[in-house]
Amino acid sequence: MLRIPCPHCGLRDYTEFQYGGDASKIRPVHTEECLAPWHDHVFLFDNPKGVHREYWQHRLGCRQWLIIDRHTATNVIEPTTRDPTNSDLMNSDLMNTGRQP
Amino acid sequence: MKAMHRSRYSALSLVRHALKEMPWRRAWRAATPQPHYDVIIVGGGGHGLATAYYLAANHGIRRVAVLEKSYIGSGNVGRNTTLVRSNYQLPGNTQFFEHSLKLWESLSHTLNYNVMLSQRGQVVLAHGPAQLDVLARKGNTMLLNGIDAELLDRGEVMRLLPYLDYSSECRFPIYGGLLQRRAGTVRHDAVAWGYARAASDLGVDIIEHCEVTGFIENQGRITGVDTTQGRIHAGRTAIAVAGHSSHLAAMAGLRLPIESHLLQAFVTEAIKPFVDHVISFGAELFYISQSDKGGLVFGGHIDGFNSYTQRGQFPKAQDVAECAVALIPSISRLRLLRHWGGIQDMTPDGSPFIGRTPLRDLYFNGGWCYQGFKATPASGWCFAHTLAHEEEHPLIRHLALDRFERHNGFDEYGLGLWPYRQ
Ligand SMILES: Cc1cc2nc3c(=O)[nH]c(=O)nc-3n(C[C@H](O)[C@H](O)[C@H](O)COP(=O)(O)OP(=O)(O)OC[C@H]3O[C@@H](n4cnc5c(N)ncnc54)[C@H](O)[C@@H]3O)c2cc1C
Ligand SMILES: [Zn+2]
Numbered sequence: 001m002l003r004i005p006c007p008h009c010g011l012r013d014y015t016e017f018q019y020g021g022d023a024s025k026i027r028p029v030h031t032e033e034c035l036a037p038w039h040d041h042v043f044l045f046d047n048p049k050g051v052h053r054e055y056w057q058h059r060l061g062c063r064q065w066l067i068i069d070r071h072t073a074t075n076v077i078e079p080t081t082r083d084p085t086n087s088d089l090m091n092s093d094l095m096n097t098g099r100q101p
Numbered sequence: 102m103k104a105m106h107r108s109r110y111s112a113l114s115l116v117r118h119a120l121k122e123m124p125w126r127r128a129w130r131a132a133t134p135q136p137h138y139d140v141i142i143v144g145g146g147g148h149g150l151a152t153a154y155y156l157a158a159n160h161g162i163r164r165v166a167v168l169e170k171s172y173i174g175s176g177n178v179g180r181n182t183t184l185v186r187s188n189y190q191l192p193g194n195t196q197f198f199e200h201s202l203k204l205w206e207s208l209s210h211t212l213n214y215n216v217m218l219s220q221r222g223q224v225v226l227a228h229g230p231a232q233l234d235v236l237a238r239k240g241n242t243m244l245l246n247g248i249d250a251e252l253l254d255r256g257e258v259m260r261l262l263p264y265l266d267y268s269s270e271c272r273f274p275i276y277g278g279l280l281q282r283r284a285g286t287v288r289h290d291a292v293a294w295g296y297a298r299a300a301s302d303l304g305v306d307i308i309e310h311c312e313v314t315g316f317i318e319n320q321g322r323i324t325g326v327d328t329t330q331g332r333i334h335a336g337r338t339a340i341a342v343a344g345h346s347s348h349l350a351a352m353a354g355l356r357l358p359i360e361s362h363l364l365q366a367f368v369t370e371a372i373k374p375f376v377d378h379v380i381s382f383g384a385e386l387f388y389i390s391q392s393d394k395g396g397l398v399f400g401g402h403i404d405g406f407n408s409y410t411q412r413g414q415f416p417k418a419q420d421v422a423e424c425a426v427a428l429i430p431s432i433s434r435l436r437l438l439r440h441w442g443g444i445q446d447m448t449p450d451g452s453p454f455i456g457r458t459p460l461r462d463l464y465f466n467g468g469w470c471y472q473g474f475k476a477t478p479a480s481g482w483c484f485a486h487t488l489a490h491e492e493e494h495p496l497i498r499h500l501a502l503d504r505f506e507r508h509n510g511f512d513e514y515g516l517g518l519w520p521y522r523q
Contacts, residue, residue, distance in 0.1 A: 001415055002406075015416045019406045019521055021360075036506075042518065043449055043505040044356040047347035049409045072361070073409040 002075050008062040020055025022046070023067045049073050109213050128294055129173075129301035132308050134333050138166045140488055141326060141335035143313045143349060144342035145169025147178035147289075147474065148466055150296035150307075151481020152341060152488070154212075157303035159482070160489035165305045166335075167297075168328060170312035174293035177343050177473065180443035182366050182400045184379055184388065185475040186223050186284030187248055190239040191513050193499040194452075195246045198472075200496055201479030202283060208478060214295030216287050217393070223284035223379040224253070224262065226428075228273040232383055236279040243281070251280040262380065266430050273384040273427065284379060286390055292477060316353045316463070323353065323463040337488055339464040344409065344444025346467035353460055358449055358505055359468050360520040362403040365413035365442045367421055369435040371395030380428065387424035396438060399425055403445060405521055413442040445470060447520035450512040454502045455484050456493045464488055465502055470523055 002014040022045055028037040046052075052072045057065045069078040108114055108126075118125065140156060142149045145167045156162040169175075185205050187198040209215050227233035233252075240250035258278045259267060265275060297307050308330065315327040316338065325334035340349050344361045376391040389399040401421040404414050418440060426433045448454070448468040453476070455466045466484045469476060483494035493501070499511050516523050 013416075014406070014414070021519060021521055022407075039506050040356070043358040045347065045358070045360050045520070046351070046356065047360050047407060048351075049345070049348050049361070052407050054407065072407050075408075075410060 004056055004058075004066070004068060005077065006058050006061060006064070006066065008064060009058060012058070012061060014056075016058060016060040017056040018059045020057060020065065022052070023055045024053040051078060110215075128298040129307050132166070132301075132306035134166065134168075134308055134311065134328070134330050135164075135306065137164075137325075137334040138306075139164040139336045140339060141165075141333060141337075142167045142339045142341060143326065144176070144340065144345075145173045145293075145297070145307065145309065146176040146341060146343055147292050147296070147477035148343070148469075148480050148484065149339075149341035150178075150293060150300060151477050152339060152466070152484045153305045153307075153481075154296045154300040154303070155481050155485035156488060157300055157305055159485060162485075162489055163304035165300075166333065167300070167305060167307045168311045168313055168326070168333075169307070169309050170329075172309050173297050173307065174290050177443040177445065178293045178477070179290050180366065180441060181289055181474040182388070182390070182398050183286040183289045183474060184223065184284070184390065185218070185287055186281055186379075187475075188223070188225065188239060188243055188250065188279065188281045188284065189513060190242040191511065193496075193511065194513055195242060195248070197479055197483075197496045198475065199246060199248050200482070201476050204478035204482060205287060205475075206283075208287075208292075208295070212295040212299040214291060214298060216291045216295050218285065218287050219393075220283050220285040221378050221390075222280055222282040223381065224258065224278045224280050225381045226258070226265075226278045226383040227276045228383045229276050233277040236277070240279050249281060249283050251282070253278045253280055262378065264375070264429055264431060265380075266428060271427075273382075278383075286379065286392075287474075289474065292474075296481070313349065314352070318353070318460070322461040335462075337462045337464060339466065339484065339488055341466040341484070343446050343467060343469065343473065346446045346465070350458075350465070353458075353463060355458060355460070357465075357468070357502070358454075358520075360407055360447050361409055361444050362405070362447045362521060363408040363410060363413060363442045364400065364403045364445045364471070365417050365421075365440055366398065366400045367418065367440045368392070368396040368398050368438050369432070370438050372397070372435065376429075382424055382428050384427075385420075385424050387421060387428070389425060389428070397425075397432065397435065403447065403521070403523070404442075407521070409444055411442050411444055413440055446473075447523050449505070449520055449523075450510040450517045451514055451523045452511040453480075453500055454504075455480060455497045455500045456487055456502060457491075458502060 243250040486494040
């Protein structure tokens with residue numbers, strides 16, 4: 001079972017969380033009128049066989065959104081020195097648009 | 102290239118072998134890579150092998166190599182739950198999947214290999230009037246396309262599948278269903294072996310334990326691949342690696358609208374013949390059938406987060422077991438014998454991609470989500486045509502890799518936009 005370290009609640013089963021997908025993408029600025037960067041942002045994925053930076057929300061716990069770095073071939077979660085809930089690190093995608101994956 | 106005319110399988114050859122106590126010969130030649138091919142296909146799954154076979158059989162292109170990093174059938178073609186059907190409703194899908202089902206119906210004869218197609222019929226259940234309306238619309242679309250479909254009311258479902266839960270305390274009461282009698286199951290390993298043998302007989306080199314590690318690029322054109330068995334040149338190169346699509350594309354500098362996700366399958370201990378059809382639950386993504394050995398085979402949703410692990414998470418076992426018992430209470434005491442996982446190539450609209458890529462002479466086939474097994478023959482058929490003519494086959498024009506750029510997403514189930522939520 002994949003277990004995710006929540007900075008508030010400790011190590012919890014992944015079933016308490018909602019997956020939010022790739023967190024490494026940078027959302028184009030709102031005034032961006034060219035469609036190409038929007039297309040790339042919405043539809044293209046690095047999808048690495050390796051370390052994947054991703055969003056999870058602790059829905060059945062503290063309800064915080066987290067960013068974790070997980071290896072997709074081993075499920076090992078990399079230790080992080082940054083605050084996974086620091087909104088500076090949350091690129092604008094989830095935080096500024098209220099998107100609920 | 103030399104075509105190998107080996108003996109055909111028949112009742113007579115079976116008797117002859119039994120009498121002489123001879124071991125059966127290898128079904129396909131062990132090949133070592135030549136320096137150059139007309140077409141290289143990366144990935145020896147169902148789609149790669151079918152493509153190789155139809156290149157040779159339909160288009161006379163026989164200088165073809167299939168490069169497989171492991172052994173033939175080690176990927177999703179040997180891990181899926183073997184359902185084949187053609188009950189789709191978007192124009193494009195309907196015709197493509199019906200073409201596939203028609204190819205399945207004659208495949209054992211075409212390949213001289215018994216793929217054990219069992220047209221036992223599939224019932225998709227509806228648990229309310231609105232859901233039955235949707236199924237009626239789908240059934241009408243099928244009928245208009247000359248595909249068999251029968252709408253069933255509750256009484257008809259009860260007669261056909263008397264062992265489902267029809268009690269008053271049932272959580273999702275059964276309201277009706279849509280039956281496609283020509284749908285069913287196919288022996289998945291036999292599909293890989295049958296296509297491999299038939300392609301090999303026509304001169305195709307099937308090279309196992311040969312992993313592609315890079316592409317040779319020359320001014321925007323792909324001219325071959327680097328592999329663990331050395332460099333191999335090709336006129337055209339085709340990718341058909343399912344869950345590893347993004348991984349391969351990245352070697353050519355391409356990013357794809359694909360995420361890799363884990364899908365599990367489950368088998369119970371064997372019981373006497375009981376579930377005679379394929380049944381799809383309407384309240385959840387869950388489907389069940391019975392294998393020839395007697396085990397009940399079922400599956401559900403992907404685990405739901407990017408994964409290349411091929412190893413499942415336990416909560417999904419619980420989910421599917423709950424669905425199974427909600428549908429068929431009498432199997433609650435059966436033990437789960439095995440479960441396994443495969444890495445699925447998931448796309449934002451749930452539909453695959455077949456065709457050209459931005460790089461000349463590089464072709465792509467992937468993003469099959471839950472539906473790649475039933476698509477195998479038509480996918481190979483159309484991909485081979487595309488490679489031979491350097492232009493997409495009419496049946497797959499809606500499956501272009503750049504369809505999102507052209508606002509032509511193709512979402513059969515209306516579930517877009519996130520691959521992990523398909
Ligand atoms: C549990 C499960 C149940 C499913 N059930 C159904 C179903 O009931 N009906 C249905 O229609 N579909 C089903 N599917 C989907 C279907 O199995 C797949 O969409 C389909 O098999 C994928 O195409 P393939 O057979 O070519 O893939 P695969 O068999 O996975 O072939 C891809 C091959 O590429 C090889 N490869 C990868 N990287 C490299 C490299 N670098 N070099 C060389 N080779 C490489 C892999 O080793 C692999 O053998 C299911 C899938 C799973 C996992
Ligand atoms: Zn928490």
